[in-house]
Amino acid sequence: MLDALLAASELTLPLPDTGTLRGDPTAFGAALIDLLDIPIGHGLFRALAFVTSATCSPATAPTPSSSTTSSPK
Numbered sequence: 001m002l003d004a005l006l007a008a009s010e011l012t013l014p015l016p017d018t019g020t021l022r023g024d025p026t027a028f029g030a031a032l033i034d035l036l037d038i039p040i041g042h043g044l045f046r047a048l049a050f051v052t053s054a055t056c057s058p059a060t061a062p063t064p065s066s067s068t069t070s071s072p073k
Helices: 002-012 023-036 039-055
Strands: none
Touching: 002 039, 023 039
């Protein structure tokens, strides 16, 4: 379901090309606000918030002992 929401958001939220460094993020921010104001934007926001909180919890974070480092020989 998340993949479908992301695909739909790519169609409804194209990357702007205003020709200026300031204009592109400003236009993108305005379009993002508009997207989050419609039902598909609400669903995308909720899905991303759920995925982010599930993948960034301390219980699932890697620990220094679980990293793969080679010991000197």
